[in-house]
Amino acid sequence: MRRRKSIFDIMREHMEELEELAEEMMDQLIERPSWDVRTHSLEPLCDVSVAPDRVIVTADLPKVDPRSIRVSGVADDLIEITAKMRVKINFEDFGVTHRRGEFSCFSCRVPLPVPVDTSRAKARFRKGILEIILPRKRGYEIKVE
Amino acid sequence: MSEKVKVIEKAEIPSGLKIILGLPDVGLVGVIAASHIISKLKLEEVAYFRSNLLPPVIMLEKGLPRSPIRVFGNKEILVLNSEIAIPSASIHDIIEGIINWVGEKKVEIVYTLGGLPIPNRHEIEKPRIFGAASNEELLKILDEKEIKAIGRGFLVGPQALILSLCAERGIPAVTLLAECFYNYPDPEASSIVIQALNRMIDMKIDVSELIEKGEEVRLAMRDMMRRTQAELARMKKSHEYDIPGYYIR
Incomplete structure (x- = not known):
């Protein structure tokens, strides 16, 4: 049976996405002299x-x-x-x-x-x-x- | 030995030596201290690390390839130093590889050097030194040398893994941490750590040059600090600022 996503699951997923985005931005900052x-x-x-x-x-x-x-x-x-x-x-x-x-x-x-x-x-x-x-x-x- | 991390010894390394570890962390305190010790004691490269878990980077020195993680030494002491930030995703395996080798070499004791980040570091004249150890006897020695042990708090990153692995395997290990900048190279904190190490192992490594050349060190360490900072953020280093949860004595 599939459980419906709770608001906390959705929030956590969004936070993870945001963290990944922040990491990507950090990497881009570093990839130049x-x-x-x-x-x-x-x-x-x-x-x-x-x-x-x-x-x-x-x-x-x-x-x-x-x-x-x-x-x-x-x-x-x-x-x-x-x-x-x-x-x-x-x-x-x-x-x-x-x-x-x-x-x-x-x-x-x-x-x-x-x-x-x-x-x-x-x-x-x-x-x-x-x-x-x-x-x-x-x-x-x-x-x- | 872990398959993922290989150590290539270039010279015969006797067992029972002391080893000092300087891995990239806040303020690059350990790296700066280890480099200073290597240069002051004129230590030669005796071994290097190779691992697929590291980025495909080598150091070129006078046109020749060198590993970014190397061990320098003489007949009494070994110093491990890293010249690149260690990727957070491989920190567990890299540290385990280092401690496996340290165990094989039956070292007498591990001294791991680092920093304790404080937000108002630029307002502090002289950073304080703190310690932690892999067993209670070593804590007593820290106490005798007037180095205060961290009673309770979180430790994140290389220091955390080194200390816990050594404790688990019965390898004597001491962590020396000076208050430092989180994300600026901190040669002054490195000098405090070396002075504490001098007390622990009866050495006399002069730190005056480290203080005099502080600005040069900060300039030279800028890029390594940038990359280390990015990895520290991924390791959630800020966890060290957290106050541990409620407990009943």
């Missing part, structure tokens, strides 16, 4: 975490001149991070002799999962890690009776 010879830039390691009141974005920026760090809001759910390195790095510095290119900055665009108010964002740089705190957009208040 983390550097761009044309713009002399490296893509930094980034992390996004969402709290009820804010979104926290961090980025690992080794060898960066702290004064050169620029953070800008491109949209309410997209920010751009750029920073110049104190020294130029080339492939040979990593022992790689079969590629050519020189890198002098970090650059990336970080999509945010929820809209934020970039005008009220704050950023600080500590231990080589850039931390950006972006308040989430306020919604309408609903009166509780």
Whole structure:
């Protein structure tokens, strides 16, 4: 006898599909270089975490001149991070002799999962890690009776 | 020995040596520490791993092919290091293959090095060190060396499998974990782990260079961190943040 699918089965199937999709997206992100010879830039390691009141974005920026760090809001759910390195790095510095290119900055665009108010964002740089705190957009208040 | 994982020994490896394991995990703490130890002790490659469960990747060094998982050593100590992220789907078989070989070699003790991710790592000046062991006698030694054992909590990934397999097979094993970044290479945490290891086995591995060259290490480890992070997410590494369920003492 075939059992009818319960709402939990359906939810679980949807969650599994979503997880697979997220994994595919992650794989696609990785299947390209983390550097761009044309713009002399490296893509930094980034992390996004969402709290009820804010979104926290961090980025690992080794060898960066702290004064050169620029953070800008491109949209309410997209920010751009750029920073110049104190020294130029080339492939040979990593022992790689079969590629050519020189890198002098970090650059990336970080999509945010929820809209934020970039005008009220704050950023600080500590231990080589850039931390950006972006308040989430306020919604309408609903009166509780 | 597991058919899926083969070990090819390039030199004679006596039994009864200590082995240090540095596998890719949070902050690449173990990998960075193992590489530093290999370079400081000027260890030579003595064995390498081959497995169909790994992606078809080799390391080229001066034009010659090398396995991404290798064992380096001298007459006293062995260090296993991986230069690629281990696919989450094959982690069980790979670790079992490693522990099978470790058992065959009748090693005296396994030291596995890694990190304990904390969300506010960038606000912490000096990461703390924690330990876990395969038996109670080793826990006493950890206590004598002032390394606090993790009382209760989840462990996910290579460390979890190494420790449980060693405990099951009666192979003495100690896990040393320093507080670290989850997804940024953390050479500072690696230095804390090496200092704890120095206390455990009476070694004197200098870590000053690791701290001085911290930024270089972070730059060089960027791509490996990206790939490791993707595998860690598949292993549900965030389970380590979970508070274990209610229990009655």
